[in-house]
Amino acid sequence: MTEYEFLRLLWWAVLGVLLIGIAVMDGFDMGTAILLPVVGHTDMQRRVVINTVGPVWEGNQVWLILGGGAIFAAWPPLYAVAFSGFYLAMLLLLLSLILRPVGFKYRSKLEGTRWRTTWDTALFLGGLVPALVFGVAFGNTLQGVPFRFDDTLRMTYTGTLFELFNPFALLCGLVSVAMLTMHGATWLACKTEGVVRRRAQHAGIIAALVLAVLFILGGVWAARLDGYVLQSFAGVDAPSNPLTKHVVRQAGALMNNYAAEPWTKAAPAIGIAGALLTALLVSLRRLRGLAFVASGLSIAGVIATAGVSLFPFLLPSSLDPDSSLTVWDASSSATTLLVMTVATAIFLPIVLAYTAWVYRVLRGPVTAADIEADPHMTY
């Protein structure tokens, strides 16, 4: 294995880790926001829910920012194609993501009922819309999207916003919503008490079972879809130019990697088992913390399933399969990947260490009494 090939594989794995990081860390905030109207019926109940994520959502959101930055740095063509191709979907995602920070910060600054219910709706949408759009984006990636490059590697995209919301992509969107709702419910089961916790536990069981069913359904459907197969390419350590390969469409190709490397079936298996385990554990008094872990594992399994199904593709093109982006032709230069590897190796452990410390400081459930004791500092 050459250095460049290794770095490309490594950054494919890092991309997966970052996507899982976004879904696990930022995901429980979004799930919590989706559950806000379900588990919080009174203003105080809602404040409790919001304050469980109050001190940590800012840090969690950095996973999303880092994910974007890492794709830009390690996979520039993917960044260019996905962001400009999905232009209006990205706008929708962005506007809903903007709602969240301001919703958290501003909701409880004023007393009025209308003020607060408006921001509650904003927070709900700020959780639901990104969860849906992420899933829809994955659904389209699995099917391939209509773009092509000219000889200067300028990309044109011929799809529309409405085509993105096709039936299979919508199913993936629902998988994503169920997944993050489940994850948010396990978070609330750990961080709240009384009636809010009971509601969260019920919601968690339902979301986990819905996730398992929809995910299996998605798998059955995906096996019948057209996938993409790399016929010839310039090499695993060739310069990154997507126009140096030949790709064909093939029915059922999304399943090829599972047939070739049976151990990769662990990914979907973990996705399903994690969800079922979450449904089982979330209501148990002493094992609520484990439910959060099981839910996180399920998320990792679901996202890894998408990655394994696509490999070595990052983003196939349905319009001109030869323009597809793969691990071998859409990366940064070896130098940049190396610099990024060193930076990640130094800083990610530090980030994880202080994040863990902050969560330890903030351990324990949030109660109405906590909020009444410190009304100026809490949300």
Add this chain to the structure above:
Amino acid sequence: MVTNMDVVQLSRLQFGLTAMYHFLFVPLTLGLSVLLAIMESIYVTTGRTIWRDMTRFWGTLFGINFALGVATGLTMEFEFGTNWAYYAHYVGDIFGAPLAIEGLMAFFLEATFIGLFFFGWKRLTRVQHLATTVLMALGTNLSALWILIANGWMQYPVGARFNIATMRMEVTDFYAVLFNPVAQAKFVHTVSAGYVTGSMFVLSVSAFYLLRGRYRGLAIRSMTIAASFGLASALSVVVLGDESGYMAGLNQKMKIAAIEAMWQTEPAPASFTVIGIPNIDTHETDDAIRVPWVLGLIATRSLHGQVEGIDNLVSQAELQIKSGMIAYGAMQTLRAHPDDATARAAFNAHVDDLGYALLLKRYTPNVTDAGEDQIANAALDTIPPVMPLFFTFRIMVALGFYFIALFGTMFVLASRRNLERHRWLLHVCLWSLPLPWIAAELGWVVAEVGRQPWTIDGVLPTFLSVSSVPAWNVWISIAGFVLFYSVLAVVEVYLMVRTIRQGPGMTPRPAGPAIAAVAAE
């Protein structure tokens, strides 16, 4: 390939609007974070609770501001992909890394500890909480470092080379990108501008309290801190602005010439035009007041260095375009016949001017068939808009000197414990509130309009950098941002004003006749 000029103009408009909006929040975050760390350090060392109350009060305002800073920063990151996709492809290999490292090294630090800053008062010891505040401020400032390394590279693209195989720029020397002198100068200049903004905010709000006779203890202490920190920062902003000018003199000659509206090269050392009216038609500056030698000294730091005029630089650009055409032609040959040694030699000799050839794409997609007048037009395109640069730069500099004067005055009064002596001065402090924002925004106008017609100076023209999206998509996003951002601005200002009017929510200490007067009402 010819890009749609509507999309270019709309994308520039949107990026300009969202960037300027984002930078309404960033400087205050930069400045207040450091002021919070200073105030809390005093609390921890002296144990006086008023300093803790001050940290919490200014912290509340910091939080309201921070939320929008984060939210609008996300937009900036997205736009490099959504609206500037060809840019993302062409320079992502270099430009992406500082952005990703910014997330890893700075954003995580700042965002993880800001939550603890608000929620950790009861869970942490005093020293632990101070450490939280300091780490938050550190993260904030480090993020400015990385984004300015990225921006500095746009102004002065070192350590990178064009690769024919991948049709993009690639890193050759990451160390050079990291320690880019332009980036270093811009970092200190920008961060100092943020400190000035934070100081002015604290100074103005404190002046408001003193004028109303409220929270005198908090206001006087806050003002003292703001005046001294503000004076140091204002001095640094001007001195480091000079450093930026020197760096631009070395690397962005056209930007300096346009800021000065200096059409012809003057004998060294060049004079500095304090004010005047640039005349685009005659290439003269009417009614100009000039100070001899000053520009030559700033830009070259010598009595002999030439500061080149615009007309001269346009002739040079013409030569570079012709050289770039050779590189472009050789590139086409090499793509068909990668082993052609003559083409390889020609390409290597002229590749540094390849970007200049790309300017011709507006006039002829094939580049190599450009005629003399097309080359002349492309060379004229290298002049950034002279008028806006000339005036915005002068207003910014004037404001910089005003800040030194105001903070200096308040610093002298504070050291004599006489801040309330002149009520009119308190009014001046209050009404000076918007000025640092104006200066900071104008600073970005100078930096980024002055970089035109390039996104990457001399490497990639702006009109080639955009995405191939339909213009109506960009119209929709502009409308969405304007609507969304306007609502958020109203909410933000309303909450800020309300929080300021409510005050720190602690019992004012009876001190001074003003308090007694309010109490009697």
